[in-house]
Structures are given as C-alpha cells and as structure tokens.
Amino acid sequence: MRDVFAALCNAANAGRPCLFTALVxxxxxxxxxxxxxxxxxxxxxxxxxxxxxxxxxxVKRRALERITVGGPELMTFQLDSDYGWDDGLICGGRMKMLVDAIRPGNDLSYYRACSERATAGQGFTQAVILEDHPDAPPGSQFLFDVAGSLLASRPAGLPPESVGENLRSISSRPRPYVVSGVTYLPSLPRCRLIIVGAGHVGQKTAELAADVDFDVWVIDDREEYCSPERFPRAQQLIAGPIGRELKALETTPDDFLVIVTRGHNHDEEALYRLIGKPFRYLGMIGSRRKIRMIFDDLRKEGVSPSALERVHAPLGFDIGSQTVPEIAVSIVSQLIAVRNRGESVSTVHALRDTVRAASGT
Known part of the structure; x- marks a missing residue:
C-alpha cells in the first residue's frame, strides 16, 4: 500500500494519468x-x-476505459466462469472495487495524506461509501487517524455522522469490515523489530522482515558486521557493547525483539537486559538445553518465572529448519503471526506443536 500511494503521488506530480483501484x-x-x-x-x-x-x-481493462473520464466508480465482479476459465480456478465469491481515475490537475490532498501516513508507518483507516447516501455519493473516501480524527476526504467534505460512529480503534487491530453500506479499511502502524546480533541469521531475518514491512533496527558489538553494507534497509544500526547498548535502549509495548547473537553469553546478557523492558514479542534463538541453562541463570538473578514465560524460546515456528534462510523464514513467520493476529506465546507454541505433529518430527 505504501508503494502504491507513493507511486500515485509521483505520477500526478509528473502529469501522468493513472487509476487507483482498491478492493473495498x-x-x-x-x-x-x-x-x-x-x-x-x-x-x-x-x-x-x-x-x-x-x-x-x-479490472485493468474496465478501469482503463475510465482513464479519460476521471473520478471514482464502484465496480462489482462475480468470480464465476467469466474470470476463472483459463486456469480452472473459479472461486465463486464477489469482489467490489473502487476505481478512481487520477487526471492532471485533480485535487490529490486525500492521496497525499494517505501516502504521508503510510510512509511514516502511522496507522490510519480509510472509509469508503458503498451505497447511495444523502450526504455522500458512492465511492466517497474519508481518511481517519489512529485517534479517529478526520484527516482528509475525496471529494472534499465531512463524512456522514454514522461513518465516524462505526469507526473501530486501530489499537484493537481490526481487519477490514463493512457497516451500514460503508467499508472500513484499516492500515495498522508499522512495528519496530530490534535484532540483537548481526550475524548470518540476523542479516537474513532483517532482509525478510523489511520485505514484510517491519522497521528494522540492528544491534551488535562488531562494527564491521553491523554495517550499512550488510543491512542496507535497516532504519537504525547500533554498534557497541551489547549490554551497554541494550541497557540504554528505550522500547515500547509495540516493539518486537529478537536475540540471535553469536554466543551463549551474549544471548544471556541480551535477554537479561531486555526482559524487563516493554515489548510485544521477545524471542531468543538456541537449543532447548542452552535456553534452559540461560533461564536458570536468570532466575538466580531474580528474574521471575512469569517474565520468562513471555519469551519465545526457541523462537520461530518449528518447520524443520536446517539452513540460515529457512531459520529466518521460521522466525519472520512467527513475527507476522504475532503482529497480524495478536498470537500469544501459548497460542504460537500450540501452533508450533501442530506443525511438528503434521510433519512427523
């Protein structure tokens, strides 16, 4: 979505007509x-x-018919034999599309506001009118911030009062929903992923996490590893003693923390420094024996059992990973599950056990 909004604004700046299409x-x-x-x-x-x-x-064919017209239109597609004959895939469902033709000279304040929010990683909700309404025609769009305040509209104007009344808080991580002829399309805030350890696993995890829209930070005590060359898409690189840097690090309840250092001692120190901080996800790589030894040490240091129960260790889904890319896939898959579905540690572990049973491992 971020790339689509950015490309739309760039095309408009260049005077290049385009069509914004959204599944509403x-x-x-x-x-x-x-x-x-x-x-x-x-x-x-x-x-x-x-x-x-x-x-x-x-959708492209019908949308392109409107490129000289301008303005929004709602189109409905029934997924029957008309759209599935070539590959044998006939879903049988229905899709309603918003098609908005953008012409040079159009007011783009709505899409610029969407682009700014998406680029900054801030949450927002788009509300689109689907049916005839006395106060707004079908295809009208309204943009709300995380607090429910109206940021922009297309065309300009205030939304019907009921639109704001049915708006759900982004903090509840809602999925798209329809109420009283209005569709609500939430875009959740981007989450920060802090990777402690810039080795091979950390590098591949950072790459995949950036692909799925995490803001990646990397911390390591080796400057030659924690470098822009190895982590070109990282938002922040911190090179310095792990204990010192993590002690000073400020985290939030929305942060994801992954410990994948090169050794037992660094892992233990990292977990000790992070376990008392706020986070949504905290995971540590390692064998069950190593994890048990580290947990025993931390209990002796006064870390409570309830705090340790919040740690995903070993982190990642058990998919029989052997290689670094496979390990990274298992880690990032788990991060996505927690981010998108709000999975708890117990739920993630239950899913891991289900996958293991199904694979016979």
Whole structure:
C-alpha cells in the first residue's frame, strides 16, 4: 500500500494519468481480501496487485476505459466462469472495487495524506461509501487517524455522522469490515523489530522482515558486521557493547525483539537486559538445553518465572529448519503471526506443536 500511494503521488506530480483501484468489499471465496490496492497506468503497467489472474486483468481493462473520464466508480465482479476459465480456478465469491481515475490537475490532498501516513508507518483507516447516501455519493473516501480524527476526504467534505460512529480503534487491530453500506479499511502502524546480533541469521531475518514491512533496527558489538553494507534497509544500526547498548535502549509495548547473537553469553546478557523492558514479542534463538541453562541463570538473578514465560524460546515456528534462510523464514513467520493476529506465546507454541505433529518430527 505504501508503494502504491507513493507511486500515485509521483505520477500526478509528473502529469501522468493513472487509476487507483482498491478492493473495498469481498463476499465468499476470493483470491484477495479487502484492502488490497493496485495502481494502473495508461500503458497497462501496474504497481501492486488485486490477486492476479483473470479478474485482475478484467479490472485493468474496465478501469482503463475510465482513464479519460476521471473520478471514482464502484465496480462489482462475480468470480464465476467469466474470470476463472483459463486456469480452472473459479472461486465463486464477489469482489467490489473502487476505481478512481487520477487526471492532471485533480485535487490529490486525500492521496497525499494517505501516502504521508503510510510512509511514516502511522496507522490510519480509510472509509469508503458503498451505497447511495444523502450526504455522500458512492465511492466517497474519508481518511481517519489512529485517534479517529478526520484527516482528509475525496471529494472534499465531512463524512456522514454514522461513518465516524462505526469507526473501530486501530489499537484493537481490526481487519477490514463493512457497516451500514460503508467499508472500513484499516492500515495498522508499522512495528519496530530490534535484532540483537548481526550475524548470518540476523542479516537474513532483517532482509525478510523489511520485505514484510517491519522497521528494522540492528544491534551488535562488531562494527564491521553491523554495517550499512550488510543491512542496507535497516532504519537504525547500533554498534557497541551489547549490554551497554541494550541497557540504554528505550522500547515500547509495540516493539518486537529478537536475540540471535553469536554466543551463549551474549544471548544471556541480551535477554537479561531486555526482559524487563516493554515489548510485544521477545524471542531468543538456541537449543532447548542452552535456553534452559540461560533461564536458570536468570532466575538466580531474580528474574521471575512469569517474565520468562513471555519469551519465545526457541523462537520461530518449528518447520524443520536446517539452513540460515529457512531459520529466518521460521522466525519472520512467527513475527507476522504475532503482529497480524495478536498470537500469544501459548497460542504460537500450540501452533508450533501442530506443525511438528503434521510433519512427523
């Protein structure tokens, strides 16, 4: 979504017509869920996706018919044999799309506000009118911040009172929903992932985490490892003694913390420094024997059993990982589960055990 909004603003600045298409409502089985967005240009080029396949091609075809018209339109697609014949995939659901043709000279304050929020990693909710309403035509869009304050609208104007009344708090991490003919498309704030350890596992984990929209920080005592060359997409690199840097580090209840250092002693010190800080997720790599020894040491240092129960150790889903990329996949998969679904430690461990049982390991 961030890339789509940024590309839309860049195209408008260059005087290049384009079409913003967004999946605003789904019913039944569909290849993509509400909230997906795609930008289409006159030559058929696109940024983003609505799920691929024939239905995406049909959205592009119908959208391009409007590129000289301008303004929004709602389009409905029934996923029957019309859109699944070529690959045998007939979902049977229904997808409703918002198609907004952006022309040179259009007021882009709404999309610029969306782009600014998305780029900054701040949460917001878009509300789109789906049905006839006396105070706003179908396709009208309203942008709200995390506090529920109106930031922008397209076209300009105030939303119907009921739109604000049905707005759900971003803190509850809602998924897209429809109430009284209005669809609500929440974009959750980006989360910070602090990786302690800049070795091979830390490097690959950082790469994958950036791909799935975490803001990555890396901490290591080796400056030659904790470098922009190895972590080109990191938001922050901190090179220095691990204990000192973690002691000074300020965290929030939304932060994700991953300990993947090169040795037992560094892992233990990192966990000792982090376990008393606020976080949403704290995980540590290692064998069960190593983890048991570290937990025993921390109990002797006065760390409570209840605090240790909040630690994902060993971190990551058990997928039989052997290589560094596989280990990173298992870690980032678990981070996504906690971020997107609010999984608790017990739930994640239950899922891990289910995966292990299914694989026969």
């Amino acid at each position: 409502e789904t019913r039944g089985s569909t290849p993509q869920k509400a909230g997906a967005a795609m930008l289409v240009f006159a030559d058929g080029a696109q940024i983003g996706t609505l799920g691929g396949g024939c239905v995406e091609a049909e």
